[in-house]
Amino acid sequence: MSGTPLECRMGCGACCIVISIAGPIPGMPNGKPAGLRCVNLTNDNLCTLFDLPQRPAVCSSLKPMKDMCGDSNEEAFTLLSVMEILTNPQNS
Template sequence: MECRLGCGACCIAPSISSPIPGMPNGKLAGERCAQLSADNHCCIFGSPERPAVCDRFKAEADFCGDSREQALLILNGLEQLTAQ
């Protein structure tokens, strides 16, 4: 599966504890990543500054569903299940 253009759910829903350019302490769940453009594209995709956790995330139907809205619901649910 390829990423859905303009989705950005994986850059919003999960918490990220790794530093991100513009977010030295990472980001909270539900917080929009500082590197997510207005049209929901990662501005540091392919860059060495991109956190490893972001680079390892691969689009899969189980995580992304059939739409951006489903992806947000699924990823938010997973975040709640794994929150400490």
């Protein structure tokens, strides 16, 4: 992923919903398929594990970037949906 580093827009949550996560997440031992809300995401789209050691490394290492997060939550959902389709081996 490339682009200008950003601060995460609190309350967006797009990457915690749209993308798939292959490894285990607390509460989701088999990971998370694309489009399914992570069980650790609150109703106002905040991560309950944010500062905790239980937060998966894949989540902590995902850096907000302009080409992923866009300028709005809606744009992030669109950008991430396109990326998920393009990077899913089932679609190649």
